Amino acid sequence: MKKFYLITIVLMITVFLSITVLAETDVKNPDKFIFATNEDIPTLDPAVSYENTGFRVMYVMYDRLLTYEGSSTEIKSMLATNWEISDDQKTYTFHLRKDAYFHDGTKVTADAVKYSFNRMLSIGKGPSGLFSGIIDGNSIEVIDDYTVRFKLLTVYPPFITMLGLNCASIVNPELVRAHEVDGDFGEAWLTENEAGSGSYIFDSWKRGDSLIMKVNDSYWGEKAKIEKAVIRFIAESSTQRMMLEKGEIDMAEAITREAREELRNTEGIEVAEVPGMAIHYVALNSSKSPLDNLQVRKAISHAVDFDAIIEGVYLNHSIRLNSPIPKGLFGHDEDVPYFKYDLKEAKAMLADAGYPDGFDLEFIVADFDTWTKVATVIQYQLSTIGIDVKISKYAWPTYLEKIMNGDHDLCMMGWSPDFADPDQNMYTFLHSDNFGSGWNFTFYENETINKKLEQARKTTDKKVREKLYSEISMIAYEEVPYLWVSQNNVSSAYRSWVKAYELNPMIYWYVPFNKIYKK
């Protein structure tokens, strides 16, 4: 009998222990916020970086004149408290706040603003292209310590929204100059260091493993609530999922759509999702036969079942797209038709164009999972009208080189606007100046479109701009230089103990490290 009691007691203890283990929802690592990504950060220099993974951390280590914040796509005041725009729309005067300090204690002044922009333009890498033709080395004038003036080379209404770009970050001139080697504007040093005034300070970085930022206790604005923000590099999405379930990481970037569905029902884990502005599309290379034939391009647009792709590849976490301007961005026009799936029509058009038996095409894709899947579906669907598509997958750098050369017939691309204006999408995708290295991979030339694009970016009247963009979208629908595939939701999986997290529909890489707390 004694034994029986003993066993019962042991059993009860075991049961009690296992219940407490199961019910444990205590916050792990309360002083850290751990974010997992599968993409490496090539550089931390805001004038050079053109990668979402880098933007994410630089955005909180640096301040900008203006910024995007939280879930809003409206530009907001940051270092600049207020500003005036001249009547001719060419001169912008900014008044800076007086209580902002760089991490080494020096003041953020108008000189720093001038230095930062000129530094970016002089280095002349990736992001600086966005400002070309808009400002140059002589555009910026320091009025006094806290007033700076930009004189634009041309009227360009989106300019104000561009000041929230990561490359418009203000760097500490003295610190950067001190690390200059052979006139490189401190680029070599800044690749793995930081010279900002933001709410987080660079702490340490083990490439391929983790990057750590610590809180800036003397920040001029609202102080970040978490002591340390950690970026962990974890290549496999299944590993990220496992670690998230164990609570070893707080937020995971690379979770498959399939896993997201399951995580939605997992206790202790939240999956947030909002409509986004990132788009996927296929560029048809119109400089090559037979894609130079409009009827052929139209036939292709009717042969692809985009609704099935949205459902079966994107699992309904995306919506259809009808133009380069996604829903939610100024200039989007819902009256522009979506491509209609109609095999009969497609076959008739192909026969009409003189290809009743089809032809061969090469579809080049970067080896990203979703892109490959979309390409495979399009390959199959085009095979039903006799077009034989060969898919070639390449790693990103090779891929980019190939499509910039125009080696492809079809290529798959993704894009998200960097600032809240349709000019970037439109001008990049459709103007013939941007063929190849300017990211217009269609090589489709249309004088009317060119003229309308140039006019739209110089017009200040919103109504007129809106009308121009609708007209361009309509021509792009009729001429089919692109197949618009999807507009994707922004989504993220994280532990329920992460509070105050917000997704931004436009800058989908955005993580509000400075607002998040754990409870």
Add this chain to the structure above:
Amino acid sequence: MWRKISKRPLGLIGLIILFVIIFTAIFANYLLMHNPNKIDLRSRLQSPNLKHPFGTDRLGRDIFSRIIMGTRISLKIGLIVVAIAFPLGTIIGAIAGFAGGMIDEIIMRITDIFLSIPALILAMSIAAALGPSLNNVVIALGIVWWPWYARLIRGSVLQIKELEYIEAARAIGNSNIVIIFKHIIPNCLAPVMINATLDFGFVILSAAGLSFIGLGAQPPSPEWGAMLASSRDILREAWWAATFPGFAILITVLGFNLVGDVLRDIFEPKLRN
């Protein structure tokens, strides 16, 4: 021969596996339940059922039919690679062994260079340089594989060429070429043949590996490694999509290895320990 194999149960299993695989590859078209490339997004990721015995993948393709078609691809790769590496290695090795001296030195140092780089890494770099496609994987593996045969053959040739019957062949005025091809190579083929059987499995495994990392088969090819790669990140949500292609690779490689082992036991009893 048959008695020898049937006494070894593992060899028998291996033979049965090989028989099934070869049968599948030859009659693939008659075994299909669905078009292996037919995409049906509305029936994606179905778990194994009567209509789809191995389930469906992310694009709604029937995994069973894809594996059947994949058998043909894998066997073809194995066959071509061995067909490139085997004669190439044999001839080069035989020449080196027979000629000796400077020629031997040069040839063997070149093979050493090939052998000093891990086979898969070398194949990866060659395949990457040539561009991603199955044909290039075959070429890459062929280039990587021949030195093994060259070395093996050279060893045998060094032994054989000192034997009396070679002396005799030379004495009656045969040319070197005749001696190499008629008298030497046929007499040192046994170990190489065994090696080739074993290699078949490794070649298939390597090709699957190259496809897995995206250098080999391009969509929609139902190559096993590529199938595995495209489904591995949903192993927890849909286990069947990656498991069955994985099994296909496992069983095929196992089959060739078992048969190869048994052949070695039979033909080279000295090596048994």
